[in-house]
Amino acid sequence: MTEKIVIVGGVAAGPKAACRVKRLMPQAEVTLIDQDSLISYGGCGIPYYISGDVADESALRSTSFHVLRDQYYFEKYKGVKVRILTQALSIDRAKKQLLIKDLGSGAEETLDYDKLVLATGSQPYVLPIPGAELDGVFTIANLHKAIEIKDRIAKGKVGKAVVIGGGAIGIEMAEALTDLWGVETSLIEFKDQLLPGVIEWSLSAMMCKHLRDSNVSIYLGESASEIVGEGGRVTAVRTPQRVLDADLVIMATGVRAQSEIARAAGLRVSDMGGIVVNRRMQTSDPSIYAAGDCVKIPNLITGKYFYAPFGSLANKEGRVVGDNLAGLPSTFDGAVGSFIMKAFDVCIGATGLSLEMARAEGFDADFSLTAPADRAHFYPTQEIICCVMIFDRRTRKVLGVQAFGAMNDNVSARINAAAAFLSKGATIDDFTNLEMAYAPPFSAAVDTVNAAAYVADNLCDNRLRQITMEEFYSWMDDFSTQPDWISLDVRHEQQALPFVEKFGADRWISMPDDRIRERYEELPKDKTLIIFCNAGSRSYEIQVFLDSAGVTNNRVLCGGFNVIKRIGAPWLP
Incomplete structure (x- = not known):
């Protein structure tokens, strides 16, 4: 008897599972359904399409041998039946049936399945603020919206844009708008740094400086409280601190797993919305699998489940699903993110x-x-x-x-x-x-x-005592926060001289590393020495020597000037 496999979702994990199971079990009847008209595209490439690095949207939907991955491709090249513009409404687990709706005609029907795969992906989070529904406000949800954004820019309808959200997508979109098109772009981030919770402050601050140097205006610690419009179209974004004019607004405030159909069917879904699967990508119903941005997976470091909506992982998970559908035991053990x-x-x-x-x-x-x-x-x-x-x-x-x-x-x-x-x-x-x-x-x-x-x-092993960049910057912004600190610059005298001239010898001591051993007794005993060099390696060696000489009132600024000049600061000489 022919195995009937129905797959809901046609972007990454779904097509991968469909093609894999057909290679392993050619006789299977595989049906792939998606509510969109465009399927199997590289969603991570959307910012590069908007920026012009990828010239045509069809490149995001093409194979490496330049065949468009559309309905014809899957049916004729892969033997997979495709139903586009078709919405999955509900699952009857007892009867093993999926209720679907044709979005063109509105007709509903049921599909029988032996195995069902949920690859329903994610949906962008839309801030619940006034004006979110205005024309000109976009999320990066699918390729259609990307095409519309690029079309508006190419037709000269966008002179100013505001990106809400300083995560990876927000930064990529800010670059895309600014780099090729010269759109005057502002980026708003609610937290006090870009890529919050993901990247440490010092590296985030480097990215912030580079964006500002590249003509992107960055506003940290600000939230969008309202999107202002006129005649139904967006005209500005309001924060508690300012109003930013805008012809286009990109809302890049994160994504959430699309798991409503799974939850309604009684499948196990986490509190945060991700479908719970085992290592074979099976849900709590062994006849139903799930993969991609709709699932939670094990974190190989913590041992707990986490949400990792990455296209690379979706493809790996889809392959594992395909293996198990065909009876080939295969596992996806998790990821580190x-x-x-x-x-x-x-x-x-x-x-x-x-x-x-x-x-x-x-x-x-x-x-x-x-x-x-x-x-x-x-x-x-x-x-x-x-x-x-x-x-x-x-x-x-x-x-x-x-x-x-x-x-x-x-x-x-x-x-x-x-x-x-x-x-x-x-x-x-x-x-x-x-x-x-x-x-x-x-x-x-x-x-x-x-x-x-x-x-x-x-x-x-406590051989090194450090001061963090955040602590150092806080001190440099206001010396009164740590009145007993003083910088010991062990670089060449010419490198240290601008700092000594600006801050004075009572805050900045120049003593090159080749002089320390003969002059260390000149160093103040009542101050904490912040040892400063280009990268931190020489500073550590000086710390070791000073400790051996009984001068232990010191800490190393790891990363040194190499990091500082990439972060920038108004106090730099």
Whole structure:
């Protein structure tokens, strides 16, 4: 008897499951339904389509051999029956039937199934504020909206835009609007930093500076309280602090799992909305599977379930579903949560837990910050890459790695290596010995991730005492907050001179590292010395020497000036 498989959702996980099961079980009757007319597209490519990096929307729906992934493609190339513009209304689990509705005719019918797959994806969160329904207010929900946004810009209807939300999608959209089209773009973020809860403050501040340098206006710690309109069209966004004129508003305030049909059918759904599945991607009903942005999956670091709406994971989950539909035992064990993104000339990425997440999970979490060269320091194309490693002091387990650098391969190479290691429960010691392919055009002999682990090792064993960048910036903004601190600049005298001239010798001491051993007794005994160099490595060596000489009133500013000049500050000389 022919196995009847019905799949709800045609963007990522659904098509992957459909094609996989047909390869393993060609005789199966597979039906893919979706309420949209466009299916199987790369949603993560939408900002690059709007920016013009991807010239035509059809490229997001095409295979690598340039065949459009439409209804004809799936039916003729893959043997999968496709029902577009068709909405799944409800599931009768006892009868194994799915009630559907043709959105064109309004006709309803039932589909029998032996196995059902829910790949219903996610939906954007819409802020419950006045004006959210105005013409010109968009979420990045599907390809149709992306096409409409680009069409309005191309026709000269958009001179000013406001992006609400400083997460990855918000930043990507701000770049897309500004870079190619020259739209005057403002970005509003409710929290006091970009990528909140995901990226540590110092790396987030670097991204903020780069966006501002690229003509994106950033407003942190502000919430959109109203979207103002005239004649039914958007004209501005109001916050408690200001009014920003706008012809276009992008609401990028996060996404939620679309799991209503699963909940109504009595399937197990988490409090936050994600469908709960086992390692074979089965729901609480063994005849129903789920995958993609509608599910929660195990976090390989915490052991708990979490929400990770990434296209890469959706495809992996879809393949596992296809295997199990065909009777091939296959599991998806979970993920650590990895992302990377570009903005103009830089990129930023992370894998695993942020410091905030780690502490919320009960880890004794701390972090290291380094700023070495991404390639051999003598190689002409070397760039600084700033790296954060989050770790647990009790167990020495590495919990997360983040990096910020130039728009090349420097960040992705380190994040990908770290993600693989994190999934296996790697410790600081594992990272200190992690083998990375070495040649001067590609990396340094001591790679960035090794260097981050060395600093973490010193911190974990209390050989290094640090001051964080946030603490340092707070002090530099107001010296009265820490009146007994003084900076000890161990760089070359010419590098330190502008700081000494601006802040005075009572706040900034210049003593190059090759003079410390003969002059350390001149250092004040009643002050806490903040040891300052370009990257932090020389500062640590000076700390070790000073401690050995009995001068223990000191702390190291890890990352040093390499980090500061990428963050920027009004107090920089």
